[in-house]
Amino acid sequence: MHYFIGNNLGKTLTGIEKAQLNRLKLFEDYGMKAKCVFTAFNPRLHENAQQFNVSSDVFTIYDYFQNTVDYQTEYDDWISFFQGCGYQLKYIPNTNDVRVYDGENYIIYAHFTDETFDKISYINYFDSEGRKYKREIFDSRGFLSVRKYLTVKQKILFEHILDTSGNIVIEKYYDPEAQKHTLTRMTLNYNDAVYYLNNESELLTIFAESIYKQGDFFFSDKNNVTALGLANTHPDIPVIAVLHSTHLKYGHSAEFGNVKNTYKDLFNNLERFKGMITSTQQQREDVEKLIDEKVPVWNIPAGFIEEKNMMSGMRASAVPRLISVARYAVEKQLDHQLRLVKKLKNEYGNIQLHMFGAGAEHAKLKKND
Numbered sequence: 001m002h003y004f005i006g007n008n009l010g011k012t013l014t015g016i017e018k019a020q021l022n023r024l025k026l027f028e029d030y031g032m033k034a035k036c037v038f039t040a041f042n043p044r045l046h047e048n049a050q051q052f053n054v055s056s057d058v059f060t061i062y063d064y065f066q067n068t069v070d071y072q073t074e075y076d077d078w079i080s081f082f083q084g085c086g087y088q089l090k091y092i093p094n095t096n097d098v099r100v101y102d103g104e105n106y107i108i109y110a111h112f113t114d115e116t117f118d119k120i121s122y123i124n125y126f127d128s129e130g131r132k133y134k135r136e137i138f139d140s141r142g143f144l145s146v147r148k149y150l151t152v153k154q155k156i157l158f159e160h161i162l163d164t165s166g167n168i169v170i171e172k173y174y175d176p177e178a179q180k181h182t183l184t185r186m187t188l189n190y191n192d193a194v195y196y197l198n199n200e201s202e203l204l205t206i207f208a209e210s211i212y213k214q215g216d217f218f219f220s221d222k223n224n225v226t227a228l229g230l231a232n233t234h235p236d237i238p239v240i241a242v243l244h245s246t247h248l249k250y251g252h253s254a255e256f257g258n259v260k261n262t263y264k265d266l267f268n269n270l271e272r273f274k275g276m277i278t279s280t281q282q283q284r285e286d287v288e289k290l291i292d293e294k295v296p297v298w299n300i301p302a303g304f305i306e307e308k309n310m311m312s313g314m315r316a317s318a319v320p321r322l323i324s325v326a327r328y329a330v331e332k333q334l335d336h337q338l339r340l341v342k343k344l345k346n347e348y349g350n351i352q353l354h355m356f357g358a359g360a361e362h363a364k365l366k367k368n369d
Helices: 015-029 045-051 061-066 078-084 200-211 223-231 261-267 281-291 334-344 362-368
Strands: 002-006 034-038 058-060 088-091 097-102 105-112 120-126 132-138 144-150 156-162 168-174 183-190 193-197 217-220 239-242 275-278 297-299 321-325 352-356
Touching (some): 002 015, 002 200, 078 088, 078 097, 078 105, 193 200, 200 223, 217 223, 223 239, 223 261, 281 297, 321 334, 334 352
Parallel strands (some): 002 217, 034 058, 239 275, 275 297, 321 352
Antiparallel strands (some): 120 132, 168 183
């Protein structure tokens, strides 16, 4: 099996997730078994996977420990349950939400994802002072996935990630005084043992070592999230890192100290990787020189065109148009596209480049247009 390890799969795709899903299809077309695995806890991931037609080929490391990789969708009738408990329901206009009362006491707020109130998303619980003290979040496939316990200031104190029988698989503890959401400890209950972890990187290490079988390969795609966890696995497990962007800080010299933070864990643990993949031949040469060829580097283009002349067959009267969709940021090097099109004008005078996006570099790109 080939595992493409990323961070998350949302409702929309970033460039890395798009590359992962394209690679997944390519491998399947050639009869090579592959899966996309994501490190982030995401109860909506399988709903998103359906949107991209990859439901059977993606899962998270949490799915693995929850034993829900192949879980079949099943929804409970929560409205009937509330009513059977003798609670009173108040449907919130123009929403899929319900307030639940026990007599005069407001105890529950339930959010559904559909107008028929069949698919539960989360349930909030309130104390006698009207403060939310617990939230239960349900996987898009119907089962209760996590319970979050809150302080009176609505900060998450700890959470329990559950299997489908309600057993606690993973516990996460947070600093309630921190300004940001700060994880302080994780515990994993797995194979009749308890593991005390500092972060999700360590969880990824345990996952990779647990699922690995002889002949498997792991691809580190979201390196700022995945490289360290995979680097810390047993040396016999083959790991290949994929560089999805430039590896050096923009405008800096080619030195180890100038490697982007995104790739720090990769370049600091080079001896652990079987190799790296770059998108261009030039980047391959640059990386080989930087690392003194300590590990193999392969150039595999992000895309290709079979015809040598992309303009062949075009009507003389047609206007050749190039379309670029990207965030207007320095690291995207969109100024290279502008310079390329200016060079092509010598042969294709009416060529056009249409750029779609947003970001800090918009004014600068507009000026160079």
